[in-house]
Amino acid sequence: MTQYKIPVLSGDGIGPEIIAEGKKVVDVAGEKFGFDVEWIDYPHGADHYLETGELISEDTLKELSGYPAIYLGSIGDPRIAPGVLEKGILLTARFYFDQYINLRPVKLLEGVWTPLKDKTAKDIDFTVVRENTEDFYIGIGGRAKKGESKDLLEVKRTLYSAKFGLDIETDSEEIGYQIGLISKEGTQRVMEYAFDLAEKSRKHVSSVDKANVLSDIYGFWREEFEAVASKHPDITTDFNFVDAITMWFVKNPEWFDVVVTPNMFGDIITDLGAMIQGGLGLAPGGNINPQGTSMFEPIHGSAPKYKGMNKVNPIATIWAGAMLIEQLGEKEAADSIVGAIQQNILNAKVRTYDMGGSNGTSDVGDDIARLVREG
Known part of the structure; x- marks a missing residue:
């Protein structure tokens, strides 16, 4: 049996509750598909910071770099000034591990309500590849x-x-x-990842920029996109200004297959993507270094007002767990988890409040784990 060791940063607020359900489902998938995960818990988050004054140390980061993937709950706590934990833990880890890709599947599952009139699951199924270490988020x-x-x-x-x-x-x-900065090397590698992803899907890549106004930084982005595209002649491409693409996400989401975007614009448009796929409770994400340590998480926050209430939707975290094991090479198991999430939604029997139900976080985790086991 294949063995994996996966560090876990459960984080703050609802983080420990949703991570518990994600681990539960991955463990069941492992039993079924022949692998075992040893979860290694790390304390870093608000409580640890308040007790010790430490966000995340160089020694801890070095230790974590020995693992292929990290499972992250949520970071943020009202007792601590906004941005302290996010920058000191989340962004520090992204930069340290050079997780230059933020991967966001925007997929509407059948049975999930979308605010887009007359759009169905077949219309909303694309992936946003966001550059994750440059642009105006370099922090200077x-x-x-x-x-x-x-x-x-x-x-x-x-x-x-x-x-x-x-x-x-x-x-x-x-x-x-x-100061915002993008580099030729940093831009090319995220674009190559996007084009490689499109080779496995519908062979279309859409670029996002604002080259008509910020011509130096995003004109450079556009030039590099054209250079990378020239090496992939079988892939069709288009350019989108960031303000325009927000309109097209709403009006014609079916146009998109793989969307590649600079860091700041990607941060904005992926929240819109989350809403058209049914809400933050259904939106997973990955911070990827294909040759190093990656990190997987739901894209929602820590929701401290719901801490300990066994109330929130764990699906985004469970889906992030599926992305994590797919990164490890366990694609069949990952597909089984996503399929079980879909079946849970279609059955409409075990749902949290945000999806019109009255069940708890652990109830949904139990049901999805059962569906993986029986699937």
């Missing part, structure tokens, strides 16, 4: 008061490093600035 910027000042901003990545020496002179009382 600052503020300057009236007069003259200097700043040195630096970004370090596996692929390169860059420094920005700023001589600032302003007669405004105060300004704020943020």
